Amino acid sequence: MQAYSFVFGVAVKSSALLAAAWLGAWLLRKRPAALRHLVWSAAAASVLALPLLSLLLPAFHMPASSALVALVPSITFQTGATAGAAAAQMGSPASLRAPDAAHSRVDWRLLLLLVWAAGAAVGLAQMAVAGAAIAGVRRRGRPHRAQPECVALAESIGVDRAVDVLEARAGSMPMTCGVFRPAIFLPADACGWDTERLRMVLLHELAHVRRGDTRAHLLARFALLLHWWNPLAWLAWRECLKERERAADDLVLLAGESASAYAGLLLEVARSLDSGPSLAWAALGMARRSQLEGRLMAILDPRVPRHSVARASALAMVVLAVVMVAPFAAMRAQDQPATPTASPQDVDAAIQAATGYRTLDQLAKEFLRQKQFPSAEKLLEAALLLREKEAGQDSAAYAEGLVKLGDLARMQKLDAEAGRFYQRAVAAVAGKPESVRPLTSLGVMLLAKKDYSQARAYFQRAQEADPEHAGMPLTWTALAYAQEGNATAAQADAAFQQAIAAEDPASGDAATTLELYATFLKAQGRDAESDARRAAAPVRTEATPPSAGSGVYKVGNGVTAPSALYKREPEYTEDARVARYQGTAVLYTEIGPDGAPHNIRVVRRLGLGLDDQAIDAVRDWRFKPGMKDGVAVTVAAQIEVNFRLL
DSSP states (O other): OOHHHHHHHHHHHHHHHHHHHHHHHHTTSSSSSHHHHHHHHHHHHHHHHHHHHHHHHEEEEEOOOOOEEESSSSSEEEEEEEOOOSSSOOOOOTTOOOOOOHHHOOOOOOOHHHHHHHHHHHHHHHHOOOOOOOOHHHHOEETTTTHHHHHHHHHHHHHHHEEEEEEETTTTEEEOEEESOOEEEEGGGGGGGGHHHHHHHHHHHHHHHTTTTTHHHHHHHHHHHHHHHHHHHHHHHHHHHHHHHHHHHHHHHHOOOOOOHHHHHHHHHHHHHHHOOOOGGTTEEEEOGHHHHHHHHHHOEEEETTOOOOHHHHHHHHHHHHHHHHHHHHSSOOOOOOOOOOOOOHHHHHHHHSSSEEEEEHHHHHHHHTOOOOHHHHHHHHHHHHHHHHOOOSSSHHHHHHHHHHHHHHHOHHHHHHHHHHHHHHHTTSSGGGHHHHHHHHHHHHTTOHHHHHHHHHHHHHHHHHHGGOHHHHHHHHHHHHOOGGGGGHHHHHHHHHHHHSSTTTTTTHHHHHHHHHHHHTHHHHHHEEEEEEHOOOBBBBBOOOOOTOOBOOOTTTBBEEEEEEOOOOOOOHHHHHOOOEEEEEEEEETTTOOOOEEEEEEEETTTHHHHHHHHHHTTOEEOEEEEEEEEEEEEEEEEEEEEEE
C-alpha cells in the first residue's frame, strides 16, 4: 500500500527530526529560553513541511547496504533471510474451524492508517472547537480600560503592531490570541488590579505578541496533531510550551520588572485564575500550574541568560531549517521498483481471454510473486473450473489446482482453508502418486502443531501412494520422530536412513535429506558421523557462469562492479521453517545495462522451496550497472542467499 509506505516513511523521518531537536535543545540548556524555543519551533515547521516536500521533491536514492566481495572473474552479493525456529501453531484438517474471513483478511496497514486518521481528526476537531470559542469570546469582548497602558508598553518593548485589549469573563486567565490581529484578554475584574500587577500582566502578553508566539503555537499544535501517536511529538509540544513561557518571562524581566514581584504574580495567577480547557488549544494562557515550579526557579535565578532573538532572525532560522530538511525529505533508503497492480477488470479480461488453465496458472504465479493475493486467488479459481471442465474432478489436473489454492491459503496464514483444499485434492486422487503432495502438506501442517502421530499417518499414506518415490515423505517422517523427543531418536535415525536409501543419490532431495540428517546427528552428539554425512552429500551445482566473449563481462580490466540500489530480502518457506532447515543458496545472474538482474540460475541448491524464494527476491533487485569505457554493460555476478533460523 503506497499510502502506508509514504506515511511510514514520513513518520520515521519526523521522529529523527524531533530527536535531533531534542538533542539541540539539550545542548543549548544553558542558553536563553528564546533560543531553545526557536529550536522547537523550527522542528515543528520542519515536521509539517516534511510530507509536502516528500511529495513534491524528486527522490534521492541512497544505495542499499550490501556486502560486496570483489572476486575474479566475477562479483558476489550477499543477502539473507531469518525466521523464528518455532513454527506457528496450526490445527489439524479434521478439527480446523473456518476462520472469520473478514478477520483473516484484515489489512493491518489500512487499519493503522485509519487509527492515525481518527486521532488526527479528533485533534482537528478540538482545535476547531477552541478556535470557535476564542472567536466567540473576541466577538463578545468589550474594549478594556487598560488599552492606553497597553499601547504605551507595546512601544516601550518594540511591538510594532496594533494590539486590542478585550474584557473576558471574571476570573479568567490573561491570554493572548490572534495570528494576524493579536488581542489580549483580561478578566473583567482586572479593573481592580493595581498598576504594577496590570503592567506585569500586559508586559507578559505583549512579549508573546512581539515574539510571534501565536504563530509558533499554531505550528506546534498542527505538528502534534499529525504525530499524536508519537511520544517525541508530545515531548516537543511540552518543551515548546515551557520554553515559550520562559522566553516571555525573560522579556518581562528585561523590561525592568522585579523578579520576586513577578514570581509572586505568576503564583497568584496560576492559583486563582482559569483559562478553560477548550481555550487552551488556541490561546496562550499566562500560567500553567504544571510548569510553574520550573518557571519560578528560572525567574529567581540571576545566572540565567535572558537575551531574546530578533524576530527577523527567528524567521530566517525557521526557513533555513525547512530548506535544510528538503534533502532529507527527498531521501529514500531504498527505492523499490513500482509493482503494477491489476484492477478487477484486468483480471476478468485475462480470464475471458484465457484458452486454458495453464495460462491462468502462469498469470497467477506472477501475481503471487507480487503478493497480489486476491487477483491470484481469482485466477486460480477460474483455472480450477477449466481443469474440472477439461479433465473432471477425479483427475490429477483438478487435484493440482486444489493444491495451488491450498498453497495460496497457506501463504496467507489461512490454515483451515488450506487444509480443506488439500483434503479435497487427496480425495480427488486417492491412492495415486498425485496425492503425495497434498498428503505431505497436510502432514507438515500437523507437524507444525506438534501433532506427531497424525503427521506421520499422513506421511505414511504418501509413501504408500508412491512407493518408488518415497524419499521425501520418509524424510518428513524422520523429522517428525526427531522433533518428538529423545525417546524416538532411534526411529528418526532409521527413517532418515530409509529416506536416503529410497532417493537418487545425485538428486537435490537426497542432498537436502543428507543435510537434515547431518543436523540431526550433530544434535545427538554424533559429530563425527555428522561431518561424514555432510562430506558425502552431493554438490548441488546446476549452472555454470558463461565463458568470456558471450557479451557478459567480468569485473576487472576496466569493467566496474555494479552496486545494489534496492534489495528485497527473501522469505522463509513454511516447510523449511517447520523442518528447522537453514543454509545458503547461491545464484548466478547477469546484471544488465538497465540495472535489472537477468538469466537468474541456481548455482548451488538448498531445497524445501528456498531456492525459488531466493530467485523471486533477487528478480526484484535493482542495481547501478557496471561500466566499461563510460558505457553500461552486462556484468556477471553471484548472489549468496543465507537462510538462518533465529
